[in-house]
Structures are given as structure tokens and as C-alpha cells.
Amino acid sequence: MSAKPQLPPSPKDNKFRQALGLGIGIWDYMEKNQRELGGTFTLMLPGQGPMVWTTDQKMIKDILNLKEEQVDASLVQLPMDLGEKNTVFLNEKAHQDSRKLVIPSFNTTRLKARAGVMHDIVTEHINSWKPGDKLNMPRMVGDITLDVICYTLFNLRHGERKERYKHLMLYWMLEATSDTMFTLASAVGAKRFRQWMNKKYLKRTAQRKPGDGKKGLLPWKRAVDLKVQLADMVREDIRAIRARGDMEETHTLSILCRATDENGQLLDEERIISESIGLMIGGHETSAATAAWFMIWLQQKPDVNKKIRDEVIDSIRKEGHFDAIKVSELPYLTACLNESQRVTPSAVGFIRWLRYDTQIGDWLLPAGTAVLPNIYLTQRDPAIFGPDANEFKPERWLQGGGKFAPSEFMPFGGGRRACVGMNQARQQLRIIFAELARRVEFTSEFQNTTALPRSRMIGGQTEPEKGVWITVKSVRPENFGFEDAKNTPAEKLSA
Ligand code: HEM
Secondary structure, eight states, X not given: OOOOOOOOOOOSXXXXXXXXXXXXXXXXXXXXXXXXXXXEEEEEOTTSOEEEEEOOHHHHHHHHTOOGGGBOGGGOOOOOOOOTTSGGGXXXXXXXXXXXXXXXXXXXXXXXXXXXXXXXXXXXXHHTOOTTOEEEHHHHHHHHHHHHHHHHHHOOOSSHHHHHHHHHHHHHHHHHTSHHHHHHHHHHOHHHHHHHHHHHHHHHHHTTOOOOOSOOSSTTHHHHHHHHHXXXXXXXXXXXXXXXXXXXXXXXHHHHHHOBOTTSOBOOHHHHHHHHHHHHHHTHHHHHHHHHHHHHHHHHOHHHHHHHHHHHHHHHHHHSSOOHHHHTTOHHHHHHHHHHHHHSOSOSBOOEEBSSOEEETTEEEOTTOEEEEBHHHHTTOHHXXXXXXXXXXXXXXXXXXXXXXXXXXXXXXXXXXXXXXXXXXXXXXXXXXXXXXXXXXEEOGGGGOOSOOOEEEETTEEEETTOOEEEEEEEOOTTTTTTTTTTSOHHHHTO
């Protein structure tokens, strides 16, 4: 007789309490379940199938090795109408083909070519600050990320069109991932909800009714207005790029405009709009949340911040200038960001929906189950990272190579659906934090505590509940450490 599929144990809380546990204080809730049920447990949420979270290495390896045909990504519980042909929702060959369309935008040559502009963008932001300014770290990095996206996707650096793109991207993202939208999507099923929103968007586009972009009586009105307006702008750009026919253009939208589908046809406009919008949101809240936690660690550990500053100044000394590519490869800075993403990852898990009954580790799980490697708990597992696994110690990445397996360190997910923007995100965050350490002194409430604030889900990412408010104490000039870099001791430059 064949074995019957089974689910790992569940907490006693009802479905609504479980949903609340995931929404507010998700890390505490994960730890509580691990204490009570072990590293593998099932959560049952309203309007969804079972969700199996695991820290078990055998299970995680099986999840990373799942084949395209074993999973159904269209079931992802995302309320945003990205278009159902977006990479995130596609399956099997269509998914792999779709990744191939966007991956060339993030290859090493293109990233290196962008490093200098990323640095210019960070410099512009820092130059606009003065002592006493109060900044909320995730929103500030979100803003830098939008500037980078406007450049990489649309080749826009300044001007009204760029500002309009930024405005629409930000407000559409906020609107489309609001708690209300998540609630509506879980009430009717996220896929059905997205398809319904997409119909509204297509109808309004066909009628040429972009709306006023204001809130209305219907909770989805503003999200539809903003999507129509944003898509209209992308459509105008697609038409302009195709009319120019300039094969030398290298920004991502131009690459998508020249790309062909599996039948050798140029991609249709809606497909390009869908992928562009996906790339806009893919890097935004993820980078903002990652930076928020990293800033807290640096505020709590000024010695670490100082070591980063010294490393950056050493690099300036060696190169004679701020070389954004060299800086983004600095070992101590890299170790610090890795360590922050290890202990305080922005994604608590990554998800795969099983199409069939599937053997994952020692469990035969039923079709329709979602399985998630538990990034947060795994990356704090003493069996992998040692007895100091809960501590922030960048040195663990430097001593003995700091090599951890893809099933042990996975802030960008893994396997066939791993994050396509990983290298861009890492490069951008390293440039931001190198310049913050070199040029800006901050004060904040985090300097006086070793405790981390409670976490909360924002746009699907785990962020400090009340943001990360920091006050600018002083801003050093742009050329700080350049002229005298060759002769001045690092101690003096960073005083
Ligand atoms: C610190 C920043 C970022 C973090 C922590 C992050 C994290 C993740 C994670 C956990 C996944 C799911 C992977 C999986 O299921 O295995 C993912 C997927 C994805 N990310 Fe990122 N991401 C970041 C930045 C970016 C950027 C900058 C972009 C693009 C500009 C991007 C584009 C995507 C896309 C398109 C996917 C879907 C891939 C697929 O379904 O095949 N991400 N990301």
C-alpha cells in the first residue's frame, strides 16, 4: 500500500491568530513555533492551503532541487497586478524563458558599467543632507533604489519624467501591497484577485481612462488608476525606443524591446510593461528592508562602522579615487552586509507551491501544500553557524573562508527561482553603506540599546516595526580623503 501524504504539526492557534503572528512580530512567532513544534511546522492561514516551514537541511535541499514541473508559481499570495505573464507567476519552460529575458540586464559587464552612476546617485542624496535632518532609513534607501531603477530601466537620471515615474512607482507599490489589498486577496484567492484587477486595468487602458490617482470609495480604485498611469508611461517609452531602433542602447527597457519570445516574435507591449513593473518592485522594499536592519547593526556597533570607513579610505588611498567597483568588492564591507542579511534577513522564507504529492525530506507532503525554507531560523541555527549564531559577527565570513551552502545562507532564495537582481542589489547596498560610513555621522535611539525592534511585514518584507529614524550629525565633503589620501593616516581622515 502506498504511503499517505501527511503534514507536519501545526500550532494550536486558530487561522486568524496564525495570520496575525506572521503579520506582526513574525520572527518571534517563528521562534515560538520552533520551540513548541521543532524546526518543521505547518501554518494554516485564512483562504490558503497549508504552509510548511522548515529548517531541516534535507528538506531545504529537496526544495532547492524541485523541478519546474513540480511547482505552481501562479498560486503565489501576492495581490499586486503585475500581469500573470510576469516571471514571478510563470511555470516550467515559460518561467525559464522569461528569466533569460531579464538576466542579461544584470550581467557583470552591465553591473560594472552602472557602478559609477550608482555612486553618483548616492552622492547626490548625501550632498542634499545637513546636520539635524531626520531620515527614515528604509524610505531613504527606497528612494535611492527608485533612482537606480529609473536609470537602469529607463535611462533616466534627472528631470520631470523621472520624478513622475518615481512618484507613480512608489505610490502604486504602496497601494497595491497595502494591508487592505492583502486581505482582499486572501479572501478571494490571490490569483483570482490579480486576474480581476488586471481586467479592470486593461478595460480602463482600452477606454483611455487613467483616473485621477486619488483614493475613492472602492478600496482598489487608486491601485488601478496608478497602474494605468504607470503602464501608459512605459508604453510611451517602448514605442519611442522601437521607433528609434538604436541597437546600441543598453538600458533594460531597450533590451526588453529588442528581445523575442519562444516563437521568435518581438515581445508584445503588455509583456514588456509587466516585466518592467516587476523589476521596479523586485528591488524596492527588499533593499529598503535589508538596509534598515543593517543600519541598526551599524548604529549599535560603531567599531564595525569605523572598520568599514577605514577599509573604504584604504581603497581610496590605493586607487587615488573612490572606485565604485573596487569598493563594492571590499571584503570587510561584504562580510558585514552578509552578516546583517544572515541574522536579520528581509525575507523570512521563500515559497514553492507543490502541484503533486511530493517527498520532501522525510515527509510525503500533499498536493497544494506550500513549502518554505525558513530563512530566518536556518540562518540562526547553531548547528550551522555555531553557538554564537544569534550574534552579529562579520568575522565569521572572513575566517576560514566563511563558505556556507546554498541551503544554509539564502537571503535571495535559491534554485531555479532565485533572485535575478541579487548582484545588482548587493553592489548598490555596498556602495550606499561605504559612502554613509565614509561621509556621514548619524545619531539614533539604536546607539543606546542592544535589542532589536519588533519586526513587521511591509510589502511582503520584514522591517523594523516603526522604521529606522536616524539624525544627521555631520556630513563630510564629497572629496573627503581624496587629496591627502596618500599621506594621511586613516585615523585622521575618519576623525
Ligand atoms: C536586498 C535586495 C533583495 C532581496 C533580499 C531579494 C530577495 C529575493 C527573494 C528571497 C526572492 C525569491 C527567490 C526564490 O523564490 O527562490 C527574489 C526573487 C526575485 N527578485 Fe529579488 N531581492 C532583492 C533585490 C532584487 C532586485 C534589485 C531585483 C531587480 C531589479 C530583484 C528581482 C527579483 C525577481 C524578478 C525575482 C523573481 C525570480 C523568479 O521568480 O524567477 N530582486 N528576490
